[in-house]
Amino acid sequence: MFRKIKGQDHTIDLLRKAIENRRVSQAYLFHGSDGVGKFMTALYFGMAINCYGLTELRPCGVCTSCHKFLSLEHPDFVHVFPTPKLDLNSEGEIKKEEVRKQYLAYMQNKLHSPWADFFFKESTEIRRENIAMLMKRLELSIHEAKYRIVIVEEADQMNVQTANAFLKTLEEPPANTVIIMITERLQMILPTILSRTQPVYFKPLSRGVIESILEDQFDTPASNARTAARISAGNLKTAIRIASETVSVSRDWAFNIVDLAAKQDDLGFYTLIDKNREQKSKDQLEDILKYMRIIAGDLALLTVADSSEISNVDKQEFFAEICRTHPGIDDRIHEYLLFLEDLSRKIDGNVNPNLVMINLYLKTKRFLTA
Numbered sequence: 001m002f003r004k005i006k007g008q009d010h011t012i013d014l015l016r017k018a019i020e021n022r023r024v025s026q027a028y029l030f031h032g033s034d035g036v037g038k039f040m041t042a043l044y045f046g047m048a049i050n051c052y053g054l055t056e057l058r059p060c061g062v063c064t065s066c067h068k069f070l071s072l073e074h075p076d077f078v079h080v081f082p083t084p085k086l087d088l089n090s091e092g093e094i095k096k097e098e099v100r101k102q103y104l105a106y107m108q109n110k111l112h113s114p115w116a117d118f119f120f121k122e123s124t125e126i127r128r129e130n131i132a133m134l135m136k137r138l139e140l141s142i143h144e145a146k147y148r149i150v151i152v153e154e155a156d157q158m159n160v161q162t163a164n165a166f167l168k169t170l171e172e173p174p175a176n177t178v179i180i181m182i183t184e185r186l187q188m189i190l191p192t193i194l195s196r197t198q199p200v201y202f203k204p205l206s207r208g209v210i211e212s213i214l215e216d217q218f219d220t221p222a223s224n225a226r227t228a229a230r231i232s233a234g235n236l237k238t239a240i241r242i243a244s245e246t247v248s249v250s251r252d253w254a255f256n257i258v259d260l261a262a263k264q265d266d267l268g269f270y271t272l273i274d275k276n277r278e279q280k281s282k283d284q285l286e287d288i289l290k291y292m293r294i295i296a297g298d299l300a301l302l303t304v305a306d307s308s309e310i311s312n313v314d315k316q317e318f319f320a321e322i323c324r325t326h327p328g329i330d331d332r333i334h335e336y337l338l339f340l341e342d343l344s345r346k347i348d349g350n351v352n353p354n355l356v357m358i359n360l361y362l363k364t365k366r367f368l369t370a
């Protein structure tokens with residue numbers, strides 16, 4: 001089943017060997033950017049440790065132990081993640097029905113669409129009560145597993161007080177228990193915690209890996225997969241989100257701007273802005289800029305390579321026409337890309353989204369028609 005995790009062969013080899021050589025650590029810290037397979041690897045690792053299948057097939061995914069892990073219902077699996085205030089009763093159950101529902105929905109999301117982010121209605125962190133719940137579970141004896149498996153997601157989301165409570169668990173680890181902490185922000189983990197774990201790095205996924213996952217598992221057409229892979233910077237979650245926008249509003253905006261700028265159709269541009277008065281969010285602006293970067297890259301590529309190499313394969317004629325009517329683009333591309341980078345930094349500040357769009361249009365016009 002480890003084969004299902006793509007692009008992390010080295011890491012998975014390391015973990016398999018640890019199991020084979022009976023050198024499984026008591027605490028791991030899986031780190032690396034979002035959307036590269038840390039959670040699924042942690043779950044499969046826990047499954048492999050406990051699997052009843054043949055050594056080389058572990059985790060088999062079909063034995064009773066694997067089954068229980070796969071549904072996140074194994075009695076010896078403890079899952080800790082940032083939550084809103086849970087307000088537990090003396091039995092350790094969540095008092096409020098609404099919060100309990102959201103808590104269960106989080107788990108369902110993890111099971112059925114782990115690539116999608118789940119948002120609680122209130123702000124979340126790993127709280128004292130989450131750790132208290134964990135400690136209560138660790139006091140009980142193990143039900144049936146060889147090793148109890150604890151996965152702590154977003155382990156950096158603990159305040160110092162909570163982290164210190166958790167540290168006690170790491171300092172006196174319960175027998176036959178493997179704790180796997182997961183984080184995107186290694187620098188936020190307290191050194192005292194860090195020093196008691198074995199770090200395992202997950203690298204960003206290559207474009208090729210993302211493309212093949214999108215095509216094989218999500219039936220994404222090749223051209224969309226290629227664009228999504230380029231934009232996502234190794235993050236599968238982002239790639240899936242972009243690929244699933246069948247009609248991408250941000251992509252349309254980017255192509256509209258390029259089209260109007262190439263025609264020097266200022267009136268057309270301002271009419272477009274006027275018709276879409278609602279302000280764009282930072283994320284939308286970022287997405288538009290990402291598409292602009294890819295379009296600029298495609299234009300630059302066309303001056304030196306065959307048109308089948310470009311990302312936006314469905315727009316070959318559009319690009320060919322622009323290159324034919326606007327010579328010298330390759331001389332100005334570098335400056336234009338620097339401008340896009342600079343603009344993307346400004347979006348992080350408090351700039352007016354419409355001004356960003358206007359600035360983008362004017363610079364694109366200069367880039368194409370200078």
Ligand SMILES: [Zn+2]
Pocket residue numbers: 050051052053059060061062063064065066067
């Ligand atoms: Zn199994």
